[in-house]
Amino acid sequence: MKYQTWILEKLIEKFESRKKSSGNMRKVAFQMQDESALSQELEHAEEKEQFLAALDLLKQKGLIDYSWVRFEKDNIVERVWLVLDEEKVRESYRVLARIPKGDIICVLRESLINSINQMKPLDNEIQSFFKKQLEQMEQSSSIPRFFTDKIEPNEDLIRCLVYLSQNNQEVQERVLSSLLYNDSKYFERKVKGKVLSVLKAINKGKGEELSDEELLREKGVVKWPEILEFTGRLAVLFKQGELMDFSVLTYGAYINSLMVEMVDKVCLYRIKKVIFIENKANYVWYITQEKKEEELVVYHGGCYSPIKGRWFKKICEACIQDGEQIKFYHWSDIDVGGFRIFSRLKTEIVSSLIPFRMDIETLEKNRDKGMPMNEHYRMLLVEMINDCRYEEFKFLIERMIELNIRLEQEQLLY
Structure with a gap:
């Protein structure tokens, strides 16, 4: 059986390759002299007998034909070819349990x-x-x-x-x-x-x-429910009627993604500024070193999931209260990824979003910590200059190209 399968697989592969390249189907064959590995195997009498038996059986079924080397009939096979009748070709596929x-x-x-x-x-x-x-x-x-x-x-x-x-x-x-x-x-x-x-x-x-x-x-x-982190004067009213106050957790609070589905609404107390921070290290540093009482700081995490997006929306909805104007900021890397993350958050969640420490002044002050860019990366930035989604960063991007650097936000911590 192994030789029947090998012969048909070899011919069907050639058939499909020929069909793809030229469509010329006058002959689909292989020369035995080109199959060195097979020739070595057939030096053993038992293997040769099985191979010739497989050829004979496939020929009886009308699926293939073959020829002998001159003066070596019944001993050395010269060439093997596929019978190109449509029904016979389909039968070859069926024998291989293969679909054309x-x-x-x-x-x-x-x-x-x-x-x-x-x-x-x-x-x-x-x-x-x-x-x-x-x-x-x-x-x-x-x-x-x-x-x-x-x-x-x-x-x-x-x-x-x-x-x-x-x-x-x-x-x-x-x-x-x-x-x-x-x-x-x-x-x-x-x-x-x-x-x-x-x-x-x-x-x-x-x-x-x-x-x-x-x-x-x-x-x-996800593998497991996602953890959503934040810090500030925030409480959550759950659909069951329970109110949970997170404001006392000044060094970081969280809920998991399963809880988001149970949130009726988010309540904020005397918040004037909401800051989304992409990187975890920057988030931890900011809430321990710089956070003000009137700020709500939200760990963004880069590529947010649909459920995290809904959590962000609930926070933003809570900010529309008492007619008080709350400002929204986002802090990411000064690079292509950071600009894309900012744009997505602004487009999908909060249209009044403002860049935080993503400006020319920050870039200039930390230019010695910047990372050089290759030509492909520079071209991505060039494309962004005239893209309305990145309008806030037009002049920043031009300066990045001039200096040939991008800046990761973690560099601002040291």
């Missing part, structure tokens, strides 16, 4: 189209990713690198990506796995790596390297 690549491409194309159509036509990165894969398939008539030549793994990946594109809740990995695949460990074993490959490709070119955990968390997928 053309059929896989058709199924994949249909799955991508159906998935695109069921998504909301918003600024959806995963939907755009699917469209790009479709375009590549149309141009090359081949399976894109993120997918395989097997239908089931492709369907598993697409199912998960569609879910992530629509998800606005927090879901633990094993819960997600049970929901989509009826197996709590299937996602981690079979799908997670492929999903991360796609998310990394989508994120590529944004100028920031996100960890696997951050990429999944942004889509609401």
Whole structure:
């Protein structure tokens, strides 16, 4: 059986390669003299006998044919070729328990189209990713690198990506796995790596390297409930009617993501300023060294999840009270990632957001602590200059390019 499978696999691979490159199907064959590893194996009489028997059986089934070296009939095979009758080729696929690549491409194309159509036509990165894969398939008539030549793994990946594109809740990995695949460990074993490959490709070119955990968390997928940290005169009224006051925890308070769903509203007391801080070290430093009584300081954490976004919104809603004007600030790195994080928070959560220590003066004072930029990074900044989403940083970006530096916010602590 091993030689039957080897022979057919060899010929079908050549068949698909020929079909993809030129479509010329006059002959799909391999020369025995080119198969050195096989030739060595066939030096053993028993192996040679099994190989010739496999050839004979496949020829009887009408799937292949072969020729002998001149004057070596029944001894040395010269060439083996595939019978190109359509039904015989399909029978070869059936013997291998393999689906023709053309059929896989058709199924994949249909799955991508159906998935695109069921998504909301918003600024959806995963939907755009699917469209790009479709375009590549149309141009090359081949399976894109993120997918395989097997239908089931492709369907598993697409199912998960569609879910992530629509998800606005927090879901633990094993819960997600049970929901989509009826197996709590299937996602981690079979799908997670492929999903991360796609998310990394989508994120590529944004100028920031996100960890696997951050990429999944942004889509609401976590291993365990997320911890949401803050410090200031804040209380939470839960839907059960219980009021919890966190204001006494002057060196940091928190709730977890499960509690967010139970929050009726957030209450603030004599708060004039809300500061979102991206980096944990800066958050801890600020609340221990600089925080004022009238400030609420919120640990942002970079790529926030859907549930964390809802927590941020509840805080901002609480600030609309008694007609008092509360100012919102955000502190991130002075770099591409920091500008993107600021822009997302401003666009999705609080439109009046103001940069905090993300200005030319801060850059100039700490230029000796700045990190040099490569040409690709500089080009990302050049693109940002004329992008209205980064209007607040136009002159700062121009100065960064002049100095050829970017500045991490942790550098300001020393």
